[in-house]
Structure formats: structure tokens, C-alpha cells
Amino acid sequence: MRLVDPALSKLGGRALQAAALFCLMLGSVHAFPQAPAGIPRDLARFRVQQLKDVRYQLSYTITPRADSVSGHEEMRFVQNADDRGILPEWLDFREGSISSLTINGQAASTDTQNGHVELPATMLKLDENVVVIDFKAPVAPAGKAITRFEDKDDGSEYIYTLFVPMDADMAFPCFDQPDLKAKFKLNVTAPQDWTVISNTDGHETSGENAGAAGQHRIEFAETKPISTYLFAFAAGPFQKVHDTPGLPGLFVRKSKLQKAEAEAESVQQITADGIKYLSDYFAQPFPFPKYDMVMIPGFAYGGMEHAGATFLREESILFRTAPTHSDRLNRDILLLHELTHQWFGDLVTMRWFDDLWLKEGFAQYMAYHTLNSLKPNENVWKRFYQAIKPAAYAIDSTQGTTPIYQDIPNLKDAKSAYGAIVYSKAPGVIKQLAFVVGDDQFRDGLRLYLKEHAYANAEWNDLVRALERTSKKPLGPWADAWIKKRGMPQVDVSLACDRRQGLSSIDVRQHDVLNQGTIWPIATELLIHQRGIDSTTTISFATTKNGMLVRPGCPDYVFGNDEDQAYGRFLLDPVSRKAVMAQLGSMKDVFQRTLLWGSLWDSVREAEMDPREYIDLALRNLPEEQDESLAQSIIGRTITALHRYVSPEVREQLAPKMEALAADQMLHSPSQDMRITWFRALRGVAETAKARGQLKDMLTVKLIVPGVELRPLDRWNIVESLVAQNDPDATAVLAAEEKRDPTGDGKKYAYMARAARPDPETKKQYFDEYLHDAARPEDWIEISLGSFNWWNQSDLTLPYLAPALDAVPQVKRERKIFFMLAWLNAFIGGQQSSAAQKQVHDFLNSAALDKDLRLKILEVVDELDRTVKIRGKYR
Numbered sequence: 001m002r003l004v005d006p007a008l009s010k011l012g013g014r015a016l017q018a019a020a021l022f023c024l025m026l027g028s029v030h031a032f033p034q035a036p037a038g039i040p041r042d043l044a045r046f047r048v049q050q051l052k053d054v055r056y057q058l059s060y061t062i063t064p065r066a067d068s069v070s071g072h073e074e075m076r077f078v079q080n081a082d083d084r085g086i087l088p089e090w091l092d093f094r095e096g097s098i099s100s101l102t103i104n105g106q107a108a109s110t111d112t113q114n115g116h117v118e119l120p121a122t123m124l125k126l127d128e129n130v131v132v133i134d135f136k137a138p139v140a141p142a143g144k145a146i147t148r149f150e151d152k153d154d155g156s157e158y159i160y161t162l163f164v165p166m167d168a169d170m171a172f173p174c175f176d177q178p179d180l181k182a183k184f185k186l187n188v189t190a191p192q193d194w195t196v197i198s199n200t201d202g203h204e205t206s207g208e209n210a211g212a213a214g215q216h217r218i219e220f221a222e223t224k225p226i227s228t229y230l231f232a233f234a235a236g237p238f239q240k241v242h243d244t245p246g247l248p249g250l251f252v253r254k255s256k257l258q259k260a261e262a263e264a265e266s267v268q269q270i271t272a273d274g275i276k277y278l279s280d281y282f283a284q285p286f287p288f289p290k291y292d293m294v295m296i297p298g299f300a301y302g303g304m305e306h307a308g309a310t311f312l313r314e315e316s317i318l319f320r321t322a323p324t325h326s327d328r329l330n331r332d333i334l335l336l337h338e339l340t341h342q343w344f345g346d347l348v349t350m351r352w353f354d355d356l357w358l359k360e361g362f363a364q365y366m367a368y369h370t371l372n373s374l375k376p377n378e379n380v381w382k383r384f385y386q387a388i389k390p391a392a393y394a395i396d397s398t399q400g401t402t403p404i405y406q407d408i409p410n411l412k413d414a415k416s417a418y419g420a421i422v423y424s425k426a427p428g429v430i431k432q433l434a435f436v437v438g439d440d441q442f443r444d445g446l447r448l449y450l451k452e453h454a455y456a457n458a459e460w461n462d463l464v465r466a467l468e469r470t471s472k473k474p475l476g477p478w479a480d481a482w483i484k485k486r487g488m489p490q491v492d493v494s495l496a497c498d499r500r501q502g503l504s505s506i507d508v509r510q511h512d513v514l515n516q517g518t519i520w521p522i523a524t525e526l527l528i529h530q531r532g533i534d535s536t537t538t539i540s541f542a543t544t545k546n547g548m549l550v551r552p553g554c555p556d557y558v559f560g561n562d563e564d565q566a567y568g569r570f571l572l573d574p575v576s577r578k579a580v581m582a583q584l585g586s587m588k589d590v591f592q593r594t595l596l597w598g599s600l601w602d603s604v605r606e607a608e609m610d611p612r613e614y615i616d617l618a619l620r621n622l623p624e625e626q627d628e629s630l631a632q633s634i635i636g637r638t639i640t641a642l643h644r645y646v647s648p649e650v651r652e653q654l655a656p657k658m659e660a661l662a663a664d665q666m667l668h669s670p671s672q673d674m675r676i677t678w679f680r681a682l683r684g685v686a687e688t689a690k691a692r693g694q695l696k697d698m699l700t701v702k703l704i705v706p707g708v709e710l711r712p713l714d715r716w717n718i719v720e721s722l723v724a725q726n727d728p729d730a731t732a733v734l735a736a737e738e739k740r741d742p743t744g745d746g747k748k749y750a751y752m753a754r755a756a757r758p759d760p761e762t763k764k765q766y767f768d769e770y771l772h773d774a775a776r777p778e779d780w781i782e783i784s785l786g787s788f789n790w791w792n793q794s795d796l797t798l799p800y801l802a803p804a805l806d807a808v809p810q811v812k813r814e815r816k817i818f819f820m821l822a823w824l825n826a827f828i829g830g831q832q833s834s835a836a837q838k839q840v841h842d843f844l845n846s847a848a849l850d851k852d853l854r855l856k857i858l859e860v861v862d863e864l865d866r867t868v869k870i871r872g873k874y875r
């Protein structure tokens with residue numbers, strides 16, 4: 001990058017000298033004369049050219065209950081020069097305060113501007129620089145990089161860091177970008193009974209460094225080079241659970257030790273098996289000196305893969321509801337996802353968050369791949385389809401979708417990159433990629449990529465090049481469509497049969513769902529079902545939109561994506577749909593059954609199939625459906641259809657049938673997993689006095705799910721339903737449950753249940769708190785958003801739709817990554833009317849919004865658009 005004005009270069013040598021002198025007199029040439037807002041990509045690129053060998057030595061002193069921690073930092077980096085000489089640098093530091101700053105031994109200004117501190121060029125030197133800083137960083141229950149959790153069960157205090165994507169600079173002054181990897185050396189002084197966990201092993205120091213009375217100091221070994229967002233620590237009276245040689249460390253807060261003991265071994269074992277499997281698969285040993293997992297209550301995500309120290313949401317590990325087999329497998333997936341990141345994300349890191357999919361897509365894909373190898377009888381690829389594809393297709397057919405590669409000009413917008421595109425579409429597309437290049441070539445490509453970029457950074461084209469080398473297939477056109485273009489194909493397969501000649505023709509054609517003219521390279525397995533026998537044919541489209549297959553015989557049905565190899569919307573043609581609906585109950589292959597149920601649901605959402613027809617089909621087939629996760633998804637969709645897509649009259653007619661089926665199956669299904677599944681169904685659908693009565697009997701244990709003990713959140717979910725339905729006993733039930741469960745969790749769940757009260761005062765009070773109460777933990781708010789926007793309270797919540805939309809810039813600024821989607825899904829998703837739809841679109845037309853926010857709203861309003869369309873069509 002050159003900053004010399006082109007006009008200057010036309011001047012003679014003397015003028016140039018004068019100009020240079022003028023610059024010197026001003027102080028220096030500055031690549032970024034004003035402190036930029038956030039961290040622009042240009043600043044990050046500039047710094048990567050200027051700096052290397054970054055090291056942070058950080059000392060924190062933690063005082064219980066204080067609203068800040070004090071820190072001492074010695075930071076070292078090697079400064080390069082270009083033809084302009086040494087240029088000044090901006091160090092990132094937000095929301096804290098600096099009391100002293102020295103650069104190479106000289107005192108410097110501690111002023112911060114726009115979240116940056118200037119390191120003047122005159123104080124920097126070529127080669128190694130040492131910057132020493134004393135600072136304070138904020139600690140709060142929500143909204144900061146260092147979060148405090150107060151355990152209401154025993155009064156203990158815990159603090160932990162969470163920096164991704166760019167909050168490390170709220171905890172210490174740094175160059176907060178993923179491609180300036182650094183070595184960290186941390187020590188923490190904390191109360192004597194606290195444990196501190198970080199990226200490496202720590203040991204207690206003695207002598208003059210031991211800390212004041214009642215405190216101790218833990219010193220951690222220096223890390224390998226890692227990105228700032230992967231550095232972390234957690235501190236408090238954590239306990240190590242089931243400490244067993246050969247198994248990774250697992251930490252939990254003191255008050256949950258007993259509960260954790262029961263779950264620890266399976267959590268540690270799947271992780272240990274995963275480490276072994278992935279080390280072999282990637283041909284790279286575990287890349288960091290140790291691996292611990294720390295359970296954090298109310299953690300903002302399922303997990304965060306800090307190098308060597310994954311933090312996990314406690315609620316995702318220690319189940320708050322009676323768990324089913326699928327719940328346990330989903331936990332395995334979470335653990336393997338975070339584990340995969342140690343290689344994909346931590347060892348090799350994306351250069352910038354535009355390539356977020358590189359780590360998230362692969363972690364998600366490899367979690368299923370690994371579980372499939374470790375537990376081959378669990379039909380893992382069926383689960384992959386169920387967990388991954390619907391979410392991906394739901395966003396990818398909206399105007400709010402983005403390519404997998406997402407342009408992010410400033411890191412402050414990186415939070416918006418998180419969502420179904422990276423977590424669902426990317427793994428779906430990666431599965432297709434593995435199918436296209438072949439399993440062995442795929443594995444070898446990943447090995448090559450990890451080896452070539454170990455402890456460094458890479459971009460998506462590095463990965464594509466590695467896969468091209470191992471597969472010897474050109475992947476340019478493939479990557480161009482799937483990584484750089486937004487949207488997806490719909491593949492229509494239509495079947496015509498000439499019975500006299502005994503020949504059928506199958507026409508396969510794709511179209512671009514967003515009508516942007518993209519032709520998608522697709523390789524898929526076409527399923528042909530004829531007289532009880534399945535056969536498949538592989539079809540590849542590279543550059544064409546359609547193909548025709550003529551074959552002997554007349555199939556009953558054809559489906560375009562057997563085994564879910566391809567990515568796209570695959571609907572059934574009318575002939576096949578009729579046959580499938582008649583035969584679903586007798587289909588033996590559960591993966592096929594799952595795919596076809598999924599395709600029928602896509603037809604409902606496309607307003608091509610009456611939602612009432614889907615509900616009837618579900619009511620007919622569900623009593624025989626013994627696959628737990630398939631039953632769960634059919635039940636969930638049936639309830640969605642009842643609550644959103646059909647008219648109130650149809651709902652009043654069909655809901656009691658669903659209630660009766662749920663109650664019967666809950667009591668009589670031979671499988672415990674199914675009884676739990678049906679209990680949840682009853683809780684979700686109950687609206688008649690009879691069903692509400694059954695729920696109340698479950699709270700007083702007059703009615704029990706055979707063999708199942710309800711856990712606290714099961715009970716609170718019942719309370720929430722009763723409150724939302726305005727049951728006459730709701731107030732008494734809520735009070736009784738608060739008395740029965742006075743724990744910290746109980747208080748949080750009571751907060752959730754109360755948000756469902758169908759009265760205007762409650763809604764007003766909650767909404768004010770959402771935006772103005774800084775002390776309310778973020779996870780309390782997040783779990784109450786759905787209760788606030790209960791499906792039958794849209795009249796009460798409609799007045800909050802506009803204020804909720806107005807608040808999105810604040811939400812973006814103050815909340816963690818996934819909160820925005822929860823917020824929009826709750827407030828927009830709580831509505832079903834065309835009046836609400838109009839409000840959202842009017843807002844989109846009139847508000848000045850950041851591009852990422854506009855896209856998020858467009859993504860979420862799609863479901864409301866569909867609801868209005870379906871209700872209009874099938875009234």
C-alpha cells in the first residue's frame with residue numbers, strides 16, 4: 001500500500017523532499033491517521049505486513065466482586081519498516097483504562113481513541129519492541145469480555161473470558177486479529193481457594209510472587225502461537241471431576257460436582273476416543289500440550305474451542321431435562337465439534353473471519369464423521385441430515401442469505417457471520433465435496449492442508465488447492481459456485497411412465513432458488529423405488545441444468561437425493577409424492593424414511609402441500625414410528641403446522657387429536673426414549689383443559705411418565721406452558737414451583753416462565769429489562785424470549801415488534817454472537833399475520849441499517865412471509 005499522493009509524484013525531486021520534510025514535521029506518516037472504529041480489514045492487513053513474533057506476558061489480579069480486574073502486560077513484537085520508514089501502530093483496547101504505558105522504556109501517552117492506543121513511530125524501533133502497560137479491564141454479568149457468574153446455590157463467584165470474534169481487546173491491549181498469532185504467558189493472582197484453568201498447565205508460585213494474604217498466584221507455561229480469540233482463562237472454586245490418567249481434564253463449579261460425577265466418564269471417554277481418531281485421521285498428533293474442558297453455567301454458546309481449554313455450556317453437558325438417547329449423541333457431537341477445532345481452527349486458523357466456515361463447517365462435518373466411526377450403529381449420517389440440512393435450506397432460500405465466504409470489511413461486523421450458513425450449509429457442502437473427490441483423497445487433502453499451515457493461518461483457496469492436489473480434479477468451478485455464490489439449487493425430478501411400452505422417463509432439472517442464474521455443480525444419488533426394490537443411479541451436473549434418464553419399468557417413486565449426498569431442495573413430483581405418502585408407514589429404511597418426511601415438509605413450506613395434509617399424515621403414522629429422532633422431528637413440525645400454518649378452526653379440531661396421541665404414547669410406548677419424546681410433545685401441544693390437567697397432574701406426581709423422573713427444567717417447561725395458556729391455576733402452580741426449586745437455576749427458569757404471562761404489564765416490564773438492565777445475565781434474557789413471544793400471544797406482543805427491530809443496532813453492539821438471531825426469531829417468529837409482515841418490510845424499507853443486520857432480518861422474516869402465504873392459500 002502506497003500513501004504518496006499521485007499528484008506529488010509529478011513534482012520534481014525538490015518538491016518531494018519538501019513534502020517529506022513536511023511529513024516529518026507533522027510527526028510521521030500514518031497509515032491510519034485517525035483511530036479507526038472497530039478493526040478494519042485494511043488495518044489488519046497493514047499490521048500483518050508490519051509486525052511479527054508477537055508475545056504477550058499477562059498478569060491479572062482478581063479481586064472478588066470487583067467490577068474490574070487489574071492487569072500488567074509486557075508485550076513484545078518485532079517491527080518491520082517499509083520504504084516510508086517505521087510507521088506508527090494502533091494497539092486495540094476497548095472499555096478499559098490504562099494507568100501507565102511505556103514503549104521501549106519511555107513513558108507514552110495512555111489516551112485511547114475509538115478503542116485504540118497509539119504507539120508512535122518515534123518510540124518504536126526496528127526489531128524487537130517492548131511495550132509495558134498497567135491497565136484495568138471491566139468484569140460484568142453480561143456484555144463484557146470477562147464475565148462474572150454468581151452461583152446462587154452456594155454464593156460462589158466465577159469469572160471467565162470469552163473473546164471470539166474480537167473481544168480480547170476488552171480484556172487486554174493487543175493486536176486483536178486472528179492472523180497475528182502470538183505466544184501467551186499468563187499468570188493470575190486469585191483467592192486462595194480458586195482454581196484457574198487456561199490454555200496450558202499452570203502451577204502455584206511461591207516466595208515473593210505468591211500474592212497477598214488469602215491469595216495465591218498461578219503461573220502458566222507459555223502457549224504455542226495462537227490467535228487472540230483462542231486465548232482464555234476461567235477462575236473460581238472449580239473442581240476437577242473424575243480425574244483419571246489418560247482422560248482429558250473436566251472442570252465444574254463446586255455446587256454441581258455431584259451431578260457432574262455421573263456424566264463425567266462418558267464425556268471424557270468420547271473425547272479421548274475422538275483425540276485418538278482425529279490424530280490418526282489428520283496424521284497430526286494433538287497440537288497442544290494438554291486438553292481440558294471447563295463447564296460454564298449460562299455460557300453464551302454450546303462450546304468455545306480455546307486452544308487446549310474448551311469451555312462448554314454446563315447445561316449442554318449436565319442435562320436439565322430427562323435426556324433421551326439422541327440428547328446424549330448430540331452431546332457427543334458438541335464435544336467432537338469443539339475437539340476438531342483444536343486442529344481445524346486452533347492449529348490452522350482462518351486469516352480473517354470471512355473464512356469462518358473453514359473452521360465451523362469442518363468442525364461440524366468432522367464431528368459427525370468421527371462419531372460415525374466411533375459409533376457405527378447410530379445411523380449418524382441420518383442424524384447429520386436432520387440436524388444440519390433443514391436449518392441450511394431454511395436460510396439459503398431467503399434474501400438474507402450470504403455465500404459461505406462472507407465479506408467482512410470490519411471485525412466489528414464479524415458476529416453476524418455466525419449462523420446456519422457456516423454451521424449448517426458449510427458442513428452440508430463439505431459432505432458433497434467429500435462425495436465428489438472421494439473419501440481417501442478428501443482425507444489426504446485435509447492432511448496436506450493441516451501440515452502446510454500448522455500454527456499459522458490459511459484461506460479457503462489453500463484448502464481447495466490441497467484437495468485438487470490429492471484428488472487430481474479441478475475444483476475451481478465447484479468452489480466458485482458453492483463457496484462464493486449465495487443461495488442453492490432446487491432439483492425437480494419428474495417421473496413419466498409409458499405402461500404400454502414398459503418404459504419410464506425421469507427428467508431431472510435444477511433451478512436456482514434465488515433466481516440469480518447460477519448453475520450449481522451437483523453430484524447426487526437418484527433413488528428409484530420400483531415394486532418394493534430400491535436402486536440408485538449417480539447423476540452429476542457440471543454445467544447443465546437438466547438431464548433425462550429413460551429406463552425399463554414403472555417406478556412407484558423417485559427421489560433426487562438418496563443418502564443426502566447433495567445440497568439443495570429436493571421435492572417429490574406429484575406421482576412420487578402420492579406413492580410416498582401411501583408407503584411411508586411401511587418403509588423399512590429409516591434414513592430413507594427421514595429424507596422423504598423432510599421432503600414433504602419442504603413441500604409444505606413451499607406452499608405446495610396443504611399443512612393439514614401433513615398433520616393428518618403425521619397423526620396416522622406417528623403411532624408406529626419408533627425412531628426417536630425422526631419422531632421428534634415429525635412431532636416438532638406437526639406442532640409448528642398447528643400453531644402457525646393452519647387456521648384456528650383447523651387447529652381446534654386437530655390439536656386435541658395430537659394431545660390424545662401424545663398422552664397415550666407417553667404412558668404406553670415400550671421405549672423410554674419415546675416416552676420422554678411424547679412427554680415433550682404433550683407439553684408442546686397441550687391447550688385444552690384436559691391436556692393442561694394432565695400436565696398439572698404431572699407436577700403433583702399424580703401422573704407419571706413410566707420409568708422417567710422429570711428433571712427441573714421439564715417441570716419448569718410445564719409451568720411455562722400453563723402460564724402462557726393462562727390456565728386458571730397458573731399463578732398457584734408458578735408459586736409452588738418457585739418454593740419447590742429455590743436454586744439458582746430455578747430462579748432463572750421462573751424468570752423464563754413469568755415472561756409468558758399473557759398480560760401487557762408483564763410484557764412491558766420484561767421488554768424494558770431486555771434493553772436497559774445491565775445486571776441481568778444474557779442467558780436469562782435469551783431463554784425468556786420465546787416465552788415472551790408465545791405463539792398464541794401475537795396480539796399482545798405485536799406492539800413490541802417495532803421497538804425490537806429498532807433495537808437491533810444496540811443488540812449487535814452489546815450481546816454475544818448468537819443473541820441477535822434469538823432476538824429476531826423470537827420477536828418476528830412470534831407473529832403470524834400480514835400486518836406484522838408489513839411492519840417488518842416497512843422497517844426494512846425505511847431504516848438505515850448495517851448491511852449485516854439487514855440480511856439477518858431478511859433471513860428471519862422469510863418464515864413469516866411463508867406463514868402468511870400458506871395461511872392465505874389454504875384458508
Ligand SMILES: [Zn+2]
Nearest residue numbers: 337341360363
Ligand atoms: Zn465451532
